[in-house]
Amino acid sequence: MELTIRRATREDLVHRDHRDQGVGRQLVARAIEEAKARRAGIVRLTSHTSRENAHRFYERLGFTAEHIGMKLELA
Numbered sequence: 501m502e503l504t505i506r507r508a509t510r511e512d513l514v515h516r517d518h519r520d521q522g523v524g525r526q527l528v529a530r531a532i533e534e535a536k537a538r539r540a541g542i543v544r545l546t547s548h549t550s551r552e553n554a555h556r557f558y559e560r561l562g563f564t565a566e567h568i569g570m571k572l573e574l575a
Contacts, residue, residue: 528561
């Protein structure tokens with residue numbers, strides 16, 4: 501059995517000056533296409549809890565909230 505895990509991370513998907521122009525939708529669509537081409541089973545994203553507009557955007561694209569992330573900041 502072969503196990504391959506591939507992950508890509510992208511933060512701040514679209515600069516605030518370029519939002520509401522379809523750029524984010526195109527970027528996410530391309531990422532999903534690439535994930536499918538690489539036979540990924542899931543596309544997962546994270547977004548800060550305060551970013552309600554971003555959450556609505558991702559929900560419109562079909563994403564669903566599934567869990568809460570945790571972090572520990574080290575000085």
